Amino acid sequence: MSAINLDRRVVGEAASTHEATPKPATNYLNHETTIASWLLTLDHKRIGLLYLVGISLMFVLGGAFAGLIRLELMTPKGDLLTGDVYNKSFTAHGVVMIFLFLIPSIPAVLGNFLLPIMIGTKDVAFPRLNLLSFYVYAAGGVFLALALLLGGVDTGWTFYTPLSSTYANGNVMVAALGVFVIGFSSILTGLNFVVTIHRMRAPGMTWFRMPLFVWAMYATSLIQILGTPVVAITIALVGFERFLGVGIFDPRLGGDPILFQHLFWFYSHPAVYIMILPSLGVASELVSTFSRKGVFGYHIIACSSIAIAIFGFVVWAHHMFTSGLSQYAAMVFSVLTFSVAIPSGIKVFSWLATMYKGSVSLASPMIFFFGFIGLFTIGGMTGLFLSTLGTDIHLHDTYFVVAHFHYIMVGGAIMGFMGGIHYWWPKITGRMYNETLAKISAALIFVGFNFTFFPQFFLGYMGMPRRYHEYPEELQVLNVLSTVGASVLAIGYLTPGIYLPFSFFFGKKAPKNPWGATTLEWTECESPPSPHNFDHNPPVYDHVYDYSTLNKEAAVVSH
Amino acid sequence: MSATNTKSDTAQSHDNHGHHPSLAHHFVSLEQQHEANILGMWMFLVTEVLFFGGLFTAYTVYRLKFNTMFQEASNQLDITLGCLNTVVLILSSLTMAMAVRSAQIGKTKQILNYLGATAILGLMFLGVKYFEWKHDFEIHLVPKANFCWDYAKERRKEADHHEKDKPFVSKLIGKFVGHHEEHAPPSAAEIAKDHKNPESQQARIFFVLYFAMTGIHALHMIIGFGLIAAVAYWASRGTYGPEYYTPVEVLGLYWHFVDIVWIFLFPLLYLLGAHLGAGH
Amino acid sequence: MMVNSMFAEGFQLFPHQASTLAPSVDWLYLFIVAVxxxxxxxxxxxxVAFAIIFRRKSEDDLPEPMHGNVPLEIFWTAIPTLICGVMFLWGVKVWSEIVVPPRDATELYVVGRQWMWKIQHPGGQREINAIHVPVGSNFKLIVTAEDVIHCFSIPDFRIKTDAVPGRYNQMWFNATKPGKYHIYCTEYCGTEHSRMIGWIHVMEREDYAKWLNEQAEGGDGLQGRKLFSKLQCITCHSDANKAPLLENIFRKDREIGYMDGKPVPPGTKVLADEAYLRESIRNPNAKIHRGFASPTIMPAYDRDLVTEEELLQVITYIRSLKQGETPTRTEETPTPQPITSADKASSNATEKTSGSAK
Known part of the structure; x- marks a missing residue:
């Protein structure tokens, strides 16, 4: 082992001398520069970047709809948008954000870029499927854009029957087709990752030597493989129903609208974990690197990711406590829902224990991590109100639920995504960004987020229903507060959209391992990595987060 | 864990012995590539199971809800043809297994023969399915197009009555070349009335699921033909041998899966009525 | 509860506690808030403390690795599990209060449709987007929908249930404070979802009794009863020798003696449904009850004598007529109570709420 450690040190030094050489080394960004070499690339790193461009556009689009919604809700009367336009806006916001942004965000961008490198291989198992998944995603996006251009859809992202199958106007079929298609992109990504993790690990890279981000991606991929096909067939059935009017979900023709909800939430609840689990994985990487200390309870954190994925599949009916579910079923699903809280809690406590007696750096990715912990904790804890049967009846379908899931899916998931982007940006682009702006952005997001969504907990307990275009006057103060917060949040989210691209062209050159991290992408790859990641078999250590062997000179940047 | 290690390590040692033409750049060895591809297909089949799972769930829910009508609707299907198709499909799985075996022992010509046999059996299956669907259409059992439960029941009764004393073989032949007596099709008013009848609605849900399930199954078979053609093309160029036969095996997995789906569909759709003891 | 009074009218952070269930839910809620x-x-x-205390002091910092601490990990697994257990059990207790209605509850039918709530009281009174109830009585709501899924919610009572077409879900309440409280549809149901709202008016018992009476004034049954006298039905149908009594006949089999003027074999029966009653009023000779002469002395009440609407009112009255309730000829129709100005105001308010719902 010691020989390898020495080896590792040498590589680190080689990197710093390498920097001095004037001619830029061949890397995955510059070895081919034609447009075709990007659009037809089989390189997992380039595909990750294609996805980054795609989801960034979608985030702006989804955010624009969110802005419309919040502006409308400034006043109790529907004076900015008509009811119909408002409904189409929140549907578009939900569909775009969930299917086109959140689900592919971390897995398809950071997962694609990092997963093969982290386990020491040259690419994912099926590079062609990987590229296909991007174009399937793009095709789904085109269908959804078409649905919007043709006049929008007003079913809500949940497509509840019989509203979606029989009553809604709008382009439900086109949107449903889009969701159906995007599902296959998600399946292809998940399938690729599972096979890659099982079969492509570098020699010596045992399961419990993998970085926790890889574990999180593994759990996420399992959900994508097992859940997505169910929503695909469900959406297909809604399509049949809408096109043929045959009564699968229409009670007037003998069908059962509740069956749709069961099938839909069987996927869509686990889908929440597709969004948050990768962020939990990023958080583990961040807290370890910036505390310069192995993650506390590595095995438990790895297993808790899998546990969350498994439990995630058996809690779906908690979305239906008021739908006339049998009383025993309700109790069972309530207990199971609580069971998700335990592994989530364990993760948070383990991260705190990682910081304990660590060497905590306050570099910008760590600031995002702090924000992540804050929002994820509030989001997770407020979930308890909704898994408790006695309080869920009152809170169901109110703004309390809206606030809760935004804390998890937006607060938690996007904070984790931002943290990950800032952490790996030097590796992806080979450039450093402006630390001060990054920290300001993190603070703006945290403050703006809480101003936007915390008032909604109060609105929810007061009974303000979701998806209301108009509301009683006594609720206006809190709604105005929420809208004001949303504008701060928007600035926070848009700031990185300026300084990150700026740094890509004008930023300071990034060293090989600016944060002093121990995972393979930092210790064995240049910034940015070479086209095939490694030109030798990467060494694998007993403990993935072993900072004692790290070459200290390599860790040049620290704040 | 250690097993995985050793495997990868041995795989590693092959690396230096030059590349097989079918080895992709990002795999260390053919063995690793083979294992990855097989696992990939298994994972795909897992998603397929869940995909059909949604349909099976819908089927289960409605079968419990509309037990009697599902049984009656099931009786409208032709068990004889269903059995025939089951046998055909199982045979095609056998020939597919033989094709994989031929690839493993490097007999290129046999691969082509067995793949051809599989394709022919598959086409037979779809042919029989075609006659079944055609009959369903004729007696007004296709939802949306012309579904009329009363009419279908009448036709069925008549047919049973006519064929009661015919020998089995002529009955079987009659299913393909048989000429149905012309009946006045139900009028629009009759169909509209029929659609208001809860029995007709429940039977219709059965047929929606029947066409959805058998339709998606048939679609999988058609995709299977495309895959067979591709693998046969590569086989004819001598790509496969004992060293490298991964695509043949992957195709085999897919084909067996499609077969197994039918093994579930057949009793659920065709044998249900007889099982629940309806009879006519 | 206590929080309410802290803020001026028009701005609240906590909903009213207006039903017996509300305090149960709130205590559970506050417990979870505290946790x-x-x-x-x-x-x-x-x-924050760790970020400050353990901040990186030098680039050469190398903290001791720490892989786990079993007692600590057991601790932070067990304690949350325990807390979750308490929440679950308490949650089930509160929930069983919410979902199991008391046996003596009065049933109200609630039907949701795009985009209004239709409510029917057991006495036949109908309301749209409004419910009037007295304080201190148990009410059970039986909720369904005509088209898409809706969700009937009264936040100040802490109750809610989905209105699913083809299903009957139920919930109950016992209002504790007079006042008016929001009714919302909380399941997204299409364009006018946010206008599918209304008020539940909780009234003192006396006011409620008055309200019920006023509603009854306008009710079809009472109008029918007046018509029953006005049209002289009462002249014969109160005396079993002149004409059949109409008590408890609805949906019963009636033996008839003549049909369209011709005698029919003994034992011939017809069902006294709405169509039969209608026919017997418009064309009394169509079917004659056994034991009475044909042709009958009863005049045919055509459209000029009885409008369609009046006919409906009479039929409604006959449907509701119970054993021994047939008024005697001498009884005067009860004159409507003179409406006081206060009542007028409240009845107008009712109409307004119902009307504005559209």
């Missing part, structure tokens, strides 16, 4: 605040504050404090 949440405690744990969240603990996490935040530790996060």
């Amino acid at each position: 949440n605040v405690a744990i969240t504050v603990l996490v935040m404090v530790l996060l």
